[in-house]
Amino acid sequence: MNSRERITRILAGEKADRCGFWLGNPHPDSWAGLHDYFGTSTEEELRLLLKDDFRWICPWNAYQHPEGKPVFDMQRPGKTLSEGGVFADTINIDEVESFNWPQPEYLDFTGYKETLENAGDFYRAGGLWSPFFHEACDIFGMENYFLKMYTHPEVVHAVTQHLIDYYLAANRLCFEECGDLIDGFFFGNDFGSQHDILVSPALFTEFIYPYFRKLTELGKEYHKQIILHSCGSIFRVMNDLIALGVDAFHPLQAKAADMDADTLKQHFSGKVAFIGAIDTQDLLVNGSPDDVIKEVNRIKSVLGPSVVISPSHEALLPDVPPRNIEAMAKAVAGK
Amino acid sequence: MINKTFRFSTESLLPDISLILIEMGYSIPLADHYLSDLINDTLQQVRKHTRVQAGFIMLPKDSIKTQSNILFENRLLFEPGSIIMSQLQNVTSLAVFLATLGSDFDLWIKFVQQIDMLQAFVIDTIGSLMVEKAVDLLEEQISMQAMIRAEKCTNRFSPGYCQWLVDEQHQLFHLLPADFDWVKLQPSCLMTPLKSISGIIGLGKNVIKIPYHCAFCDNKSCYRRLKNRKGQ
Amino acid sequence: MERLLFDLSIAIERGKENETSPYPPDLKGKPGAYEFTSRLLEMNCPPDTILKQGMMPGMDRIGKKFADGIVFIPEILIAAKAMKAAMTLLKPYFDNGAVLRKGKVIIGTVAGDLHDIGKNIVCMVLEGAGWEVFDLGVDVTKEKFLASLNEHPESIICMSALLTTTMREMEKSVTTIKQAFPQTKIYLGGAPLTSDFADKIGADGYFPDPHSLSKHLTGNL
Known part of the structure; x- marks a missing residue:
């Protein structure tokens, strides 16, 4: 069974020869230390060494505006979550309509397709990252976005509709072009904090689900497995998200409320697959390799076989000792 | 009771030019340039004349019973006829919806009618597609609300279609809360503004949604049937 | 009334x-x-x-x-x-002094970290509880904390971090502040933190949500 078959089966809830493994997507600052420790020189070399089953291949550079404009020209003066973008003070939907929304015709997937063609026998998680919730946060400023859900819901709907329209058109083009080269539609939205979901279930129902469902439906139309990335505690909405078509959740932030493996197993076992679960808030940073091996074995016994072992946040920071990553990878294959 | 109102943006309702042509009875390659230009010009002006208002209520869980008719809290509410009732099996609650493009849109059609009948027809067609689209968006919201109540939805039905007598608009409007005041029902059951749609969607745990099909109904002159034929 | x-x-x-x-x-x-x-x-x-x-x-x-x-x-x-x-x-x-606040709080997200939503909510809840809040924003260096403390020496300090890498910055900030102002209370918040961590680096406490912090501050008056 090759990696591609293994992960496909795990995400489909079928039997595989072992649990899967994904190194995650280490932060740019972490690579030098990793290569130094493992004696590797390229990302792919390290993934092969660690027997990584999963490749996240995202068309980050597909949008090529003739004047080099970004996909969403949000005009944010800073980077913090509360920093408002172009719609920070918008209360009128006409302003939303006159914004320079992205044009799918500037998308070019030829380079992307080439990368996929050379991806080898590994599971390919792809499609556009499509974080419409985050983009709404950025374009309004997170606090403004949440407030407008109450004070100017029509503005929030108008913006979300534009965001999702772009992602639907862009992903459709992507799936048309790349077809079966992509196995899973992997897209992301951080819906949770350490304690709970960011907005109430009622606001999810009105402002997130209708748009979210369009992405999952599009993925299903092209026979992709649906993998949702969300940081934080999303326990309260996981049943809904499963009903909306999610096949696997990533990264299962282990220390967030109700996101521990035992709770997930108790509530969602057999309904959905899991990718992640190895704590990055304490264990991988501060633990010993023995601690890591113990935890990987525990997660395998609790969530296996429908689990792809991976850090509970994919962007491994440079404070994670490479010996712990080595221990995590080795424990996946071991008994 | 859930009560939600929306002001969808005009932009999110604007139809594709190809859809407008099909709705007007043209197949796309046959469309001449004059008509395409006219449609494009008209689309540019739509926003000025449109004020979308839409909303729905959801009756409490288990407040509805269906047999040969629809009972609300054990009293007769609607008699939609056998075609619709066959689709409302196992319904235990209803969503009642209303959407309109606003009265300016009507005035716009009236005004243009005096100058250019063809453009008035284009505007009318665009309006019909837009208000249908607004109801599509409402239907999405309703289906999400149903999902978190662990219920499923039927198709949508409106008085005046599929043998459901238009008189029952009165009962339907009775169910709507006072703040749904953007559409008035005339004694004749005509809604003003004209570009408005009212209707119901059945909800229930064991509801089965049957894909919409004109074979349900025997109305040979219904616009949906004519549209389907044209689209082929 | x-x-x-x-x-x-x-x-x-x-x-x-x-x-x-x-x-x-x-x-x-x-x-x-x-x-x-x-x-x-x-x-x-x-x-x-x-x-x-x-x-x-x-x-x-x-x-x-x-x-x-x-x-x-x-x-x-x-x-x-x-x-x-x-x-x-x-x-x-x-x-004009007709209303007295409970006291002063200096708050910021530590250097290297841009995450501000949790910190902003703490600001709002503390203001609503009658505290005068000086929000230093994000990416706040230990020098900035000290400068603000020199201006308002009677203040309480609150620090936030989301990333494990910036938790280390907290340790440095706490040590520096405690050296200059040994009496100043320092409280921590942020997703990856724990009470143990706060103890370890010499802070006066960790609170998982704004309400528990506010209750603690008021209780200490």
């Missing part, structure tokens, strides 16, 4: 800013926090009473509901918005 104070607390809890604000829909056209506060001032209600018996109970209730998982971030934000509207009317009384 008592009725009006109660109405003010409800307006804040429910996020009814003023008469024209569209939310909540069931209070459309009705007076909000701004109107209730100005009526109370017209009736010569002491501004201190307005703060303590009108505004603070409203923010306290919504803060508790947030800690209990009954409401979420948007509901806290909209309550804070209503509170701010009322606060603008009380500002002159803060300035």
